[in-house]
Amino acid sequence: MSQSSSDMPNKKKCRKKEKPPYSLMSNTAYTFREIWRNKKSVAITAILLIFLPPVLSLLYSLIPSLAVSLVEEGASDTRLVLVLCGVSLAAMALQIFNTVTGTQNEKYYLALNYTYLLKLNRKAMVVDYAYLESPHGQNMKSLALGNVNPNDTYGNSNAAVLPYRLISTFSGLIGLASYAAILAILNPLLIAVLLASSMIPYLLNQWFNKYCHERREEESALTRKLVYTTTTKSDLRLVKDAIFYKTANLLLSLYWKAVHGIVSLRQKHMRVGFFRVDIVSALLILLQNGAAYAILIYRVLVAGTLDPASFVFYFSVITGFAGWFQRFLYNLSAAQQNSRQFCDLRAYLDLPDRYSKQNDSAAPLPEDTWSVEFRDVSFRYPVEQKPGEETAETETQQELAPLVLNNVSFRIEKGEKLALVGLNGAGKTTLVKLLCGLLEPTEGMILINDRPLGDYDRDAYFKALSVVFQDIFLLPVTVRQNITLCPENKVDEEHLSWCLREADMESWIHELPQGLDTYLVKSVRDGAVDMSGGQKQKLALARALYKGGRMMILDEPTAALDPIAENKMYLEYDRLIGGNTALFISHRLSSTRFCDRILLLENGCVAESGTHDQLMTQGGKYADLFNIQAHYYREEAAANET
């Protein structure tokens, strides 16, 4: 693995973008394997669906010419009726079969589409967090998701319909071959003319798509502006600002600028498309029809080998030929495009995980309380390669991203309650992510009970932590499920009500229409409710308490609480934590008084550490910060005392 990755850049350089990582064959195999596993009938009937459309269309072209020929030869009524009915009914029967089978398959493609989407979501939920968070990972994911968009069922941007495209390609090919065979009887030269008149417009269109594709940069900059102004102008969260600052005019004017910019760009392309593609295509159709008429008329009148009925039949075959040709080429290129999109999908699904997860050889987590140690931990985010840049050069002389944490060392003893303080941007949140095992240190190591974090099973480690993050996300399920995160029948109601009491949520829940069974997130389900910032924070605390992990990590858990609720939490902090090891992160220094020890983080380094009193006597950075915050309160106290 490491070997192949070292010589990758060179390879990439010479055939960059040219070669997709998975071939059309491989993607075809992948998708049919998926289908075979889930629904064999779809795979089998797919073969029939290849042959039916050409047969059907031949039958349909036969009907008018049969009518002409029967009348011309003065056939008896009975024969006329029997022949026409026979052919029509046969066509109808086949058509019904084709529709029924096709529908069964289409139903399945939708399910297949969601199978892929579910796989992607599942992957995004388990992939290494570092990938998930990195712009590169996000980009890969949004590419993959955009390629299996279920709302775009038969558009070109849905890789899930690859099997459908392949079937259509083959049936186009067969239709093309059979029509060509018929025309070969008439005049092989005609096939050449038809091929030319279909091929040239196709090539021109290819050229035109490339022409537009090369110029898409211009439009994509405008599109970005358009998307931003479109979503922002109607963003209901900004309504109040819009009212007081009259933001609408500015946004609308920028919006129309983007719209008109896009329209004028497209009109420029349109002119090119019309003069270089459409006019030529129209002239070629003229040529094609002219040649067809010439040959047919020649055969009928001069050579005398063609009857008018055949004239009708051949003429419909000639017009049909171009249709098959287009169907073949269109579906072929769509299949290729789907296959390229499939590559994005599989690239994301095949992302390797670096961390040991559900590792059998992993050490069991310690049963007693934990100690935590950061030993010379440094962290920087990896530098992203911008797409399109030559990777070979940049890798060697890459600029490194700044260190977010620089050589951080500290220890939390068993059962100790540590407060981590620092200004915005000091690296507090990154430290939490490292401690949670979501990110891995660039240098140094983290030890739990003196054993490296990497030795433990990652998922088991996750299960043992209770964390309240600064940003809180609610699931669109019931309040009960949001807190317990387990199926209804496994909820420990007694424990739950204890958590609710501790998190001070009872009165809020009491006011809800369905109490604990009320759904959250209004935009998803009717009758659901949304929560205020303070309530969300309480819910997150309740969730952490319910989980009852071996270590508690609280990142700014009181930012949205009012002073009384905040104070209440401080007073009960000890009881909430129990005997567990805990980390409390805040930029409000008042909150650190109930912790055993304080760690001050500044610019990614541990600046000071000690108890409140120690640090105050030390008179360093912490004392400065404390005095700034205490300024107003203390002045008052002083005034009161006098």
Added chain:
Amino acid sequence: MKRKKNQKPEGSRTFSQDFKLFCRGIGIVRRVSPGYLTLLLVRTFFNRLSPFINLYMSAFILTELLGEGCIDRLIKLVCITLVLDLMVYLIDYGMSRYINGGGRIFLFYQQFGIHNDMKMFALDYASIEDPETHRMFNRYQEMFTKMGAGLPTVVKGVVDTVGNLMTICFSIGIIAELLVLGVFSGGYGTSWINSIPAVIVICVLMVGLCVLRILFTSSSTQKSQQAVMDMLPFKRIFEFYTAEYVGNYHAGKDIRLYDQQDLIEQDMMSEYPRMLRAAGKMQNGMAAQRISESVIGGLSDLGIYLLVAGRAAAGAVGIGNILKYAQGIIRLTNAIAGILNTVSYVRARNECLAVLFEYLDLPNKMEQGDDKIQPDERGGYTFEFRNVSFQYPNTERYALENINLTFRSGERMAVVGMNGSGKTTLIKLLCRLYDPTEGEILLNGVNIRTLSYQDYLEVFSVVFQDFGLFALTLGQNVTMCESPDANQRQRAEECLRLAGFGDRLDAFPDGLDTYLYRKYDENGIEISGGEAQKIALARALYKSSPVLILDEPTAALDPVAEFEIYSQFDRIVGDRTAIFISHRLSSCRFCHDIAVFDDGHLVQRGSHEELLADTDGKYHELWYAQAQYYTEQETT
């Protein structure tokens, strides 16, 4: 049919109601995007004409071939056909290139999108915040984005219907001869297929088939539209997870640490079987429709061919015209069926229009007077709340109850209280985002309801707790001008410096022309929450309104930045009236006057010292909840 209509509310409109909705839709399309419909219809004309040219001309050619076979005349006919074809193709290609590739459709979508936005801009705040409005608009939006219903359906309806009417005219033109000649000449009864009873039977059967086909199609159109609606709940849930929960990497922390994968997957797929059933129904409906088209259509085609072939065999019409007549009749019946199909398609989707119009017709509840605002003799503004109570719409609880309060010009007032005590509501009433349920608010003794609303808004600069900045340039964010002039730029810079953003501004590569965030311009600069708050403050200062309102202005700031702002407070506010909402009481120290709210009531009012002296008061409780951690220090 009738029973079904009762089951679903959206099917309960009468034909004339649907027709009215549709007509109003046409009116809006014509208004927001002038010329668009005409353009589409002209294109449709050529589009519909083109097959008839070939039918018509090839019949001539075939007749000539079967008849005299004069080469000169054949060449002339072929040339005419080819030239006509070429012209129609060029017009059709050119127009569709202009409409699709040239951005005309795109422009149309933008134009009517703006039309809906304009309504939102015009709505009063109370209606915008009303959950009912949200529900309504989201319902419309969902049908529009996920089904393409709404105005695009109107356009499609018009184009299809008019196009089919054109086809009907063309085909009648082409078979007119048959109707005259075919029926009356050539004689009947020479053979059974050509006997009058047989012809009548075939005709009756064909009409019957046509009716059957229409009935079948319209019921399956309705069913499949209903199925599309049934798929929406699943899509809503699934898309929420995909885009906003699993799709948001921030939530990825919770997913991993709280082992939410299974729960999410389960909830995400909870409506999946129902969606698949609905999708199956829809597909079945479409299949049934296609089968009925091919069976009924096939049978009626057969009948047409028999009829025409029969008439041709009798010599009533020329053999060369068989194809022309047969195709003419087939297209005629298809077009008739098409029109009726369009009607049921449009009616099934009309719910979207109904919701859209309901939204567009929302009245503005707020009274808007036109009296000019009169500052008092010293140029000041005094506000008075007189017995004001307020309930949010559709709630029982009073958010504020019987408030009496006066703000005087040039004062600094702090409004404090716990979460949910009514602080922010007070501000919303003062700024007239809402009108009081009871009581009145007076500005210099005049009820604010009688004042011009736009003028009234000019009195306030507000920094809300959940303020928003735009991903535009710094200068645009502060001035709200697209290209601020030198004067405006200078003032913007002053305000930014005053708000404590000076150092950061100096470090910005393009100064005021630097883009914030990367959503609009990819070279933008990311700013922190604290910096954003300073910019929002600068924007409020720039507006230079007499009253400045700050809602939790330092929530996102760390203690150092907070201290900076506080210590500059007097300079920042200048001679404005300032109202300050916070639950951090340290900030109250700049204010002459503090109003304490608790549970919707004004419980205390006075200076810091006065309020603190009342040891049983709410203020004392709030103050010591915070202060104890800092004041204990004194005693140690």
